[in-house]
Amino acid sequence: xxxxxxxxxxxxRAVADHQARTxxxxxxxxxxxxxxxxxxxxxxxxxxGTRPRAVGxxxxxxxxxxxxxxxxxxxxxxxxLAGIADSVEILTFHGLAYRLVCSFGRYVGHPGEPVIAGxxxxxxxxxxxxxxxxxxxxxxLPMALRIIGSRGPIGELIRSRWSLVICDEFQDTDDNExxxxxxxxxxxxxLLLADPNQMIYGFKNGVDExxxxxxxxxxxxxxxxxxxxxxxxxxxxxxxxxxxxxWRRFDSEPVRRAVAEGRLxxxxxxxxDDDDRASVIARHLGEQRADGHVSFxxxxxxxxxAAELSAALTRxxxxxxxxxxxEAFGEALAAMVTMLEFAEGTRGWPDVVDGLAICVxxxxxxxxxPELAIALRTGRSLSRILRERLEALQADLRDAGGDVDxxxxxxxxxxERLGFTSGRRAWARAGRNLVALVARVRSxxxxxxxxxxxxxxxxxxxxxxxxxxxxxxxxxxxxxxxxTKGREADVVILSHSSDDWYGYGDEPYEEPSxxxxxxxxxxRHRAIVLLPPTPHPLVAPFxxxxxx
Numbered sequence: 169x170x171x172x173x174x175x176x177x178x179x180x181r182a183v184a185d186h187q188a189r190t191x192x193x194x195x196x197x198x199x200x201x202x203x204x205x206x207x208x209x210x211x212x213x214x215x216x217g218t219r220p221r222a223v224g225x226x227x228x229x230x231x232x233x234x235x236x237x238x239x240x241x242x243x244x245x246x247x248x249l250a251g252i253a254d255s256v257e258i259l260t261f262h263g264l265a266y267r268l269v270c271s272f273g274r275y276v277g278h279p280g281e282p283v284i285a286g287x288x289x290x291x292x293x294x295x296x297x298x299x300x301x302x303x304x305x306x307x308x309l310p311m312a313l314r315i316i317g318s319r320g321p322i323g324e325l326i327r328s329r330w331s332l333v334i335c336d337e338f339q340d341t342d343d344n345e346x347x348x349x350x351x352x353x354x355x356x357x358x359l360l361l362a363d364p365n366q367m368i369y370g371f372k373n374g375v376d377e378x379x380x381x382x383x384x385x386x387x388x389x390x391x392x393x394x395x396x397x398x399x400x401x402x403x404x405x406x407x408x409x410x411x412x413x414x415w416r417r418f419d420s421e422p423v424r425r426a427v428a429e430g431r432l433x434x435x436x437x438x439x440x441d442d443d444d445r446a447s448v449i450a451r452h453l454g455e456q457r458a459d460g461h462v463s464f465x466x467x468x469x470x471x472x473x474a475a476e477l478s479a480a481l482t483r484x485x486x487x488x489x490x491x492x493x494x495e496a497f498g499e500a501l502a503a504m505v506t507m508l509e510f511a512e513g514t515r516g517w518p519d520v521v522d523g524l525a526i527c528v529x530x531x532x533x534x535x536x537x538p539e540l541a542i543a544l545r546t547g548r549s550l551s552r553i554l555r556e557r558l559e560a561l562q563a564d565l566r567d568a569g570g571d572v573d574x575x576x577x578x579x580x581x582x583x584e585r586l587g588f589t590s591g592r593r594a595w596a597r598a599g600r601n602l603v604a605l606v607a608r609v610r611s612x613x614x615x616x617x618x619x620x621x622x623x624x625x626x627x628x629x630x631x632x633x634x635x636x637x638x639x640x641x642x643x644x645x646x647x648x649x650x651x652t653k654g655r656e657a658d659v660v661i662l663s664h665s666s667d668d669w670y671g672y673g674d675e676p677y678e679e680p681s682x683x684x685x686x687x688x689x690x691x692r693h694r695a696i697v698l699l700p701p702t703p704h705p706l707v708a709p710f711x712x713x714x715x716x
């Protein structure tokens with residue numbers, strides 16, 4: 169439900185109507201920064217929010233970090249941007265960079281649509297036959313900077329496309345992202361949304377308080393702070409308690425109140441064993457559902473921890489969506505196309521197995537490839553059962569080669585037949601897309617169906633890395649703490665383990681406390697904190713709320 173302009177606070181209306189070249193907007197979690205920015209976009213494109221302005225080429229760019237944030241912004245934009253949505257582009261930084269490279273890469277020595285070599289292929293090494301000229305994810309922004317900053321008509325054309333550029337989560341911009349904003353700000357006004365208490369990407373180059381000072385130093389810069397009132401939790405119980413936790417004031421009255429009212433629930437001595445922990449989480453989810461709640465976020469400290477917890481929840485038959493695996497969807501599509509090409513006779517069986525290894529790697533968030541992926545690539549340590557299943561799949565692909573519809577269904581069922589557990593949702597979603605794509609391509613004629621499917625999938629795969637991933641939906645969503653930014657749920661469960669590591673810092677645990685604040689403020693109604701038998705000092709004070 170969108171907010172009308174006259175429902176905004178005086179500060180929000182001031183932001184929406186201000187014409188300063190740079191506007192720095194400060195506000196805590198849930199105070200309406202995104203809604204304010206959307207109204208600023210509407211006022212930019214219309215006369216006082218009503219009729220479109222008679223200004224040719226006026227457009228607004230809204231950039232943020234994650235596909236999740238893009239989805240959230242788009243979901244809130246409907247009412248505010250009614251009638252003018254086509255003039256507002258909402259993209260991730262890398263989504264913007266990818267579009268620029270696709271359109272103008274030939275001017276900086278990279279002709280045609282780029283092929284992105286995802287993290288999974290990079291982890292598995294050169295043996296995965298990464299295409300010549302493929303770009304790794306980190307190549308995109310530097311290349312986009314060269315394009316935007318180029319002298320001559322191309323750079324001028326891009327910089328003049330938008331009259332207003334909005335950046336969400338500005339406090340977490342790295343050096344390249346800030347350079348991009350400055351280049352765009354040569355011709356456009358900049359609206360920068362920030363919350364220093366949500367600065368949680370300190371591992372990125374240049375992310376620190378100095379970024380806000382750099383924005384303040386721009387000519388004509390103004391700063392506006394929004395009132396500290398969360399729309400996510402109108403009672404303000406959870407946001408205020410989370411702010412106290414962020415400043416390490418666990419014994420304060422707002423935190424005690426949140427516990428007394430059952431809005432903040434602390435459970436101690438939760439076992440570190442994944443299956444036992446999953447059982448505890450399943451019990452809490454059942455209780456919260458019975459209490460009328462419908463959306464849930466389950467958060468773990470690390471990618472690996474989230475992956476292991478996801479496997480345990482699957483064993484406990486808790487239907488959930490692991491978040492942050494857009495690459496798995498893209499690599500599943502790529503592996504499926506390789507199977508189609510094998511059945512057609514244009515690719516070899518080793519290519520199929522290699523594609524499976526890449527997809528397996530993409531379904532597990534860790535710094536190293538999983539043992540299963542290594543076994544698939546090398547052919548060593550494969551169980552007899554898996555070898556037999558691979559041979560049966562190979563035979564079925566060959567048998568179905570003359571029937572594309574039948575072949576697509578053999579491919580769609582492959583993951584389940586092989587007995588792979590992680591990545592089931594990504595493979596199933598990719599399979600549904602493949603079957604629909606085959607049907608659509610076949611309607612255009614029987615010739616070169618597989619080739620046309622392969623071309624379409626190549627584009628989908630790239631977009632799964634940099635654009636909106638609509639697969640991140642479900643009643644129960646599981647992710648690591650850093651992925652919680654931009655999300656919200658009725659109930660959030662923060663799962664802590666005894667071996668959680670938060671760096672070499674000590675009290676007041678500056679960045680880890682901000683991460684904790686972000687995770688807690690995702691909750692609309694209740695936050696549940698699970699503590700292990702030996703919790704890290706960052707979260708150990710929560711235990712005192714139970715004993716006190």
